[in-house]
Amino acid sequence: MRKILEVLENSRIIHNNQVREVQLIEARELKKNKQELLEFINFAWEIYKNDPHWVPPLKNDLLSSFLNTGNNSNGKINCGPHAFFMAWENDTPLGRVLVGINQEKNIRIRDNVGYFGYLEVVNSQPALEAIMDKALEWLKGYGIDCIVGPLCPDDDVEGRGVLIKGFDSPPILMNPYNPPYYQTLLKNAGFTKDMDFYAYYSNELGKLKGKIERLADYAMKKFNFTVEKVNFKKLDAEIKDACQIFEKIIKAGNEVDNGFEYSNPPTFESFFEEMKKYLPFLDKDLIYIARSEGKPIGFVLAIPDYNQVLKKINGKLFPFGLFKYLWYKQKINGIRGFAQFVIPEFQNKAVNGAMFKHIIEVSEKKGYDYFEASTICEHNLPSRRTFENEGLSPYKIYRVYRKGNRKSN
Known part of the structure; x- marks a missing residue:
């Protein structure tokens, strides 16, 4: 008890450039009702009110996913037990975190880990440790002593990792953003690197296309494959082909290389639902499948950077945010290479490059100015080489942290 009091007496909280003494930090689990989840x-x-690069999420969309209601009836967190925690100093909130267990994933990867996500905290070591200690304590109640994150519970690409490099620009759609001090707080709390994910950026699409084009055209002839735009008139068949690609990657044991370790790989049903959900936001000219002798070998999906729109509406779509959405939607000038997969037999044969050649070619014609490929697992060398061989290097890095030992280690 004396040690705890000494830590509190000597602690400082730095928030909005103000330093104040920590009086008492209380962390507790929130009730899963509208009032407490809105506070979450x-x-x-509060964390980002003076940050020009932060992109606010849609409040109602996030709330309905937490409550498992509305259009998000599947829920982002409907994959196992979960809890929300917050920390306060007196009545002032200091931090928040979601903790949970993806039971299906644990069975699939033969591990026993919990995840954390939606982490936000002021620049205070005691505040960070207060919420993370509660998260670990909650997991121990389920016999789990290893936690990994930040992760979105059932999505392998949204909000994955802590930004550790690239704080000088806003995030592209669905990528996380956080203050630079998060990595320091987590490291000081005993968290270590689990895996890094990279983002590559180019605002010279013509130059990038020229470099990729020469190799892509040669590879398509040499290795006998074609690249075709997804046909939305036969979407069921196209999605089945894409799922065949995912299944081959998983069976070959390439889950870690492609980031599938961190979530459940898509089934036909889940992928079809995701496509329907995001259909209003997709550019149908930016989705391609590669085939060899009629069989699917690669898939790529790029999406317009709707963060440019979300930034303008500050978390509220109604009533006036809708008009801003419709106006700024027409002005989006960047895209994100959102998903890229190639079956093992065709890796290192420039299939990624050939698919991205088509993406970049169409992007130029449609007036997009910049392109980001993200997030690519650090171990996914074929995908990394597609861009690094053209002189690009990771301009943003996202780190997934771990505390405790994996069962598989």
């Missing part, structure tokens, strides 16, 4: 959501606006 709204806390992010």
Whole structure:
């Protein structure tokens, strides 16, 4: 008890450039009702109110996913037990975190880990440790002593990792953003690197296309494959082909290389639902499948950077945010290479490059100015080489942290 009091007496909280003494930090589990979950959501606006690069999420969309209601009836967190925690100093919120267990994933990867996500905290070591200690304590109640994150519970690409490099620009759609001090707080709390994910960027699409084009055209002839735009008139068949690609990658044991270790790989049903969900936001000219002798070998999906729109509406679509959405939607000038997969037999044969050649070619014609490929697992060398061989290097790095030992280690 004396040691705890000494830590509190000597602690300082730095928030909004103000330093104040820590009086008492209380961390507790929130009730899963609208009032307390809104407090959880709204806390992010306190952390980022002076940050020009932060992109606010849609509050109602996030709330309905947490409550498992509305259009998000599947829920982002409907994959196992979960809990929301917040920390306060007196009545002032200091931090928040979601903790949970993806039971299906644990069975698939033969591990026994919990995840954390939606982490936000002021620059205070005691505040970070207060919420993470509660998260670990909660997991131990389920016999789990290893936690990994930040991760979105059932999505392998949204909000994955802590930004550790590239704080000088806003995030592209679905990528995380956080203050630079997060990595220091986590490291000091005993968290270590589990895996890094990279983002590559180019605002010279013509130059990038020229470099990729020469190799892609040669590879398509040499290795006998073609690249075709996804046909939305036969979407069921196209999605089945894409799922065949995912299944071959998993069976070959390439889950870690492609980031599938961190979530459940898509089934036909889940992928079809995701496509329907995001259909209003997709550019149908930016989705391609590569085939060899009629069989699917590669898939790539790029999406317009709707973060440019979300930034303008500050978390509220209604009533006036809708008009801003419709206006700024027409002005989006960048895209994100959102997903890229190639079956093992055709890796290192420039299939990724050939698919991205088509993406970049169409992007130029449609007036997009910049392109980001993300997030690519550090071990996914074929995908990394597609861009690094053209002179690009990771301009943003996202780190997934771990505390405790994996069962598989």
